Amino acid sequence: MSSKPTMRDVARKSGLSIATVSRVINYPGEVPAETAEIVTAAVRYLNYRPNINGRRLKMTHTRTVGVLVPTLANPVFATSVQGIEQEANEEGLTVLLTSSNYDPEREMGAVSALLNNRVDGLILTLANADNNPVVDLLLAEKIPFVLLFNQPERADIAAISVDNAQSAFDITNAMIAKGHRSLVMVAGQFESSDRSRQRYDGFCRALDQAGIEKKHLVQVRFGETDLVEPLRDLLLGPDAVTGIVCSTDMLAIAAISACRAHGLSVPGDVSVGGIDGISVGGLITPKLCSAVQPTQQMGRQALAFLRGLIKGQTNPQSLLLPHHLSDGDSIGSIRGSSRRRSSTRV
């Protein structure tokens, strides 16, 4: 007997029927203690473990949820997955994880694979939530899903996010409040992230409100961490900026590094702010100023939300969680003289 023991084997061993065994395993309460004991003894003796695939085939639901994130390399997504996992674990749900690498093309393939697995529902962070074929597919097939970090325009889609535009608005304002008038936003490419665009909108709104005309934008491929060249002109050129607003903390950390590489100090010469609130931001020097979102909590919420949808709860609601500005020291007051000196130095 080399193959794995099945329920039938347990039944034979315990002299009971396969149905009783099944009941002992799934509804322990509905079976007399003695029989349960016999069965569990056989289970232990044979080292039996239920084949979940048999169950999944029979049952209408699989107690499995699919998760799609752009990448695990950015701690903001890794942390959200942690939250999802925790909550899933507590509920005895299995998580199927995939990543798109920010590639809209791969999103469909990944979701397709998840659907083939007959997941009960999905948690997705999409490149672009609006006009997305994946969203259309899911709606058409009536598969419950929750968007995470996306802020779709349509109101009938469940989504958990912070207010992206407002986050960017706030961090930008924090710089403006310190006297900065010449700012650039460093953002991931808009095609790869609607968050990027929304955050850029918030950045622009803040500048507009302050009556600042000049709006610089530097876009980089996702995963790129070398900002030395992309920022050269804006840091050293004739109309050099004094503040860099980054659409993610990862970019902010890279921006600080680039400033240093150009001989500029942060926040002495240039101020830098980020968005996301990844934990490492609080450990580096200067401590990163960021619009912090409750990332892990958002993951948990997303799963809780999804469970509701799976249970049949209708009318998906979007949830905008509050963000807050962290008290870092990567944003400083403008000091015209210091900035001039360092920019002429090169």
Added chain:
Amino acid sequence: MSSKPTMRDVARKSGLSIATVSRVINYPGEVPAETAEIVTAAVRYLNYRPNINGRRLKMTHTRTVGVLVPTLANPVFATSVQGIEQEANEEGLTVLLTSSNYDPEREMGAVSALLNNRVDGLILTLANADNNPVVDLLLAEKIPFVLLFNQPERADIAAISVDNAQSAFDITNAMIAKGHRSLVMVAGQFESSDRSRQRYDGFCRALDQAGIEKKHLVQVRFGETDLVEPLRDLLLGPDAVTGIVCSTDMLAIAAISACRAHGLSVPGDVSVGGIDGISVGGLITPKLCSAVQPTQQMGRQALAFLRGLIKGQTNPQSLLLPHHLSDGDSIGSIRGSSRRRSSTRV
């Protein structure tokens, strides 16, 4: 017809048998182009997607691998999972991800859940690879598995890792070479990570070789990022250290932060070195000196390795990948005067 279309539906629609449909889907080459066309038309028309659970039940293998990591919050593991995912994706394998949160108790539960899913094999990063009940279970059940980051004592277990002791030895030596004689290692608790212990061993070996008697050790819970108190005495006390070797880069970043909090500069007053080589280490100031392991590559390798075992390749081999020291500037030459000044300053 609200329920999902099945293969039977496709067969009916295309006027062919269910067996032919199956063949078109699984072995497209072995079927005349015309019939294939008819079938795929029906598939498209019905929006049919194969139910993987049906297949998994019938087949002996599931084309699914289970992955267990301590946490995704540490980029070193997140990155390795990225590597695993990439390779799995290319092979059309599904990844089931779980995390133990460094808790040995939870390892068994997590692996058990993965086995219930009938994964074809496992990639595990265990708290402690030696005398581990999970390892025993897997060996007993003859489930292929590969350890990642673990360096087990037994030679008959497949494992992919760098040489942990040697990594620590090298980074420690780098400090000694700069004149440091008073060193501490900051490590995660040994019960939660055999890597920690192995790295501590390497640290000790380097000190021994240099004839340094005093071996300081500070152990912290995993996930802990506040080292201000744990390091207070060793940074400010009478026999303050000049160098901190950390068993992970995350700890190293936290250690640098703690030094700053105590008014000490890195590397001016204290040198700090890490192990792992997480990417953010290269972006912060000072650039982190670290014993770098090819994390993502290790993930890919682990999966490639696992595929071999699943295919029946016997005699699992361990693989020690090379590490290298990164050229950072968190390790500086000893400057007795400077160190004294700053330590008396407080």
Added chain:
DNA sequence: TCTGCCAATGTAAACGTTTCAAATGTTCAT
């Protein structure tokens, strides 16, 4: 003793695949 009821257990039919063995058709040399 019989009836009816209830608790405990068992029987058997799915669930959606894959795949072996068998059936059907087609081609071609004889």
Added chain:
DNA sequence: ATGAACATTTGAAACGTTTACATTGGCAGA
């Protein structure tokens, strides 16, 4: 015309569960 050889296709039996329904037996009430 016959049948061998082959290319296609099909029927049907698993795979390991869950669960509606049937069966069993014990026991209370008459």
